[in-house]
Amino acid sequence: DIVEQLPALFLPQVMAGKKVVITAGPTQEAIDPVRYISNHSSGKMGYALAHAAQLLGAQVVLISGPCALKTPLGITKIAVKSAQQMLQAAERYSPNCDVFIACAAVADYKVSQVADQKIKKHQHQVSLQLERNPDVLATIAQQIEKPFCVGFAAETQDVAHYAKDKMQRKNLDMIVANDVSQQNIGFNSEENAVTVFWHNGEQNFPTMHKLQLAIQLIQLVAKHYEYKKSQQS
Amino acid sequence: DIVEQLPALFLPQVMAGKKVVITAGPTQEAIDPVRYISNHSSGKMGYALAHAAQLLGAQVVLISGPCALKTPLGITKIAVKSAQQMLQAAERYSPNCDVFIACAAVADYKVSQVADQKIKKHQHQVSLQLERNPDVLATIAQQIEKPFCVGFAAETQDVAHYAKDKMQRKNLDMIVANDVSQQNIGFNSEENAVTVFWHNGEQNFPTMHKLQLAIQLIQLVAKHYEYKKSQQS
Secondary structure: OHHHHOOHHHOOOOOOOOEEEEEEOEOOEEOOOOEEEEEOOOOHHHHHHHHHHHHOOOEEEEEEOOOOOOOOOOOEEEEOOOHHHHHHHHHHHOOOOOEEEEOOEOOOEEEOOOOOOOOOOOOOEEEEEEEEOOOHHHHHHOOOOOOEEEEEEEEOOOHHHHHHHHHHHOOOOEEEEEEOOOOOOOOOOOEEEEEEEEOOEEEEEEEEEHHHHHHHHHHHHHHHHHHHHHHHO | OOHHHOOHHHOOOOOOOOEEEEEEOEOOEEOOOOEEEEEOOOOHHHHHHHHHHHHOOOEEEEEEOOOOOOOOOOOEEEEOOOHHHHHHHHHHHOOOOOEEEEOOEOOOEEEOOOOOOOOOOOOOEEEEEEEEOOOHHHHHHOOOOOOEEEEEEEEOOOHHHHHHHHHHHOOOOEEEEEEOOOOOOOOOOOEEEEEEEEOOEEEEEEEEEHHHHHHHHHHHHHHHHHHHHHHHO
8 A cells, every 4th residue: 555655754753752652453351261342443543543653753652452453663562452451551651651542442341250261051141240441541641740642432423422521521632533333434444534622623534544544643643742732831 | 384285186085076064263242333242263273174175075165253364265155243144144055065064153142132322331330131142053953954063162171071962962973172271272273182072982183283183174074974874875
């Protein structure tokens, strides 16, 4: 793909010297040694963001749940499975990072009692007890010296409303909303279309290749990151 | 891999003229539009069996759950997601087949009420109601003119006991047991070691490449298939 060949030479290095931590992919929550709960995230958007941030000059740590994607050159990848493991990696790598982008589709719930042995299927009906997972992004965003925090909202209805609510509730600087009910974009697709919200503005990005979109998103992040820093100093 | 290049020319065509249906991979059971329950089957053993059966002369239909593997040349692949879809495909393709090999790790349970929209995570704890899926292999094996039926048993404990019980209970001709608690073989590995049971015998296959093992398994199936047919006529 021609877009992926874009040499960093031709892109303004707006992220030069910045440390960026990005989470990507789904998480897997074990039920027993063979079964798990997961979701349809392909990891493509998160990997594209990692690639884009690196092309724009950043030092990138990519914390990734299980997915079949190739790690872009020059990126440090930390492979995790569960939400708990993703949180641990995020807490380890986020201190002193400038930007934290939570693109992973972290499982909201984990199984309360993970079985040591494969569960036998004696019963006709069973009830699986689930409990809330830790919120990786909210945990990072509530730190006192928090990085510039970017979240994602994958929704099937009322996308703008849920996205803005999530941004406020989790103390984020920016949120990227996409409507996963649209079959041709988002999950598992090569393309995506999103709307980005920040405290007093929003911007639409029409359907385009995920790497192209990722470059535009990182450029937007860089602009708002610099603005926020100028306000703080 | 040199083993995968083995031309059918050098293998006795013990399955010539036989129709074989093989199920492979995991199934995915939807929770809502983005979440699902699945298992760690990579599909490698099932795909290797399909490849082996084809190399040994059979006409092969491969019914596969979601997995990232390439379909071997000359094989008809039917892609499915849920156990229900796998059963429909099996019922469609098994009549008039000679051998039915159920290698898929079919989800034992499905979610009772699949949500149309992404479930919101308001509650701290939730209970997911599950109910038994149809049993694909048992359904095929209880047909009056049933094909030669081969099952798989992936267990983490007491492997031989569960495997033999499953063979009897489901009316199978043969069962292939592997101990998935052994990390270096089985799920997601390139190699596997199994024990095969039939009504009055068993055979151990030590750790080897899955395609090599698949060829030996199909040869064993061919032998027992011919024996059973000779007994019936």
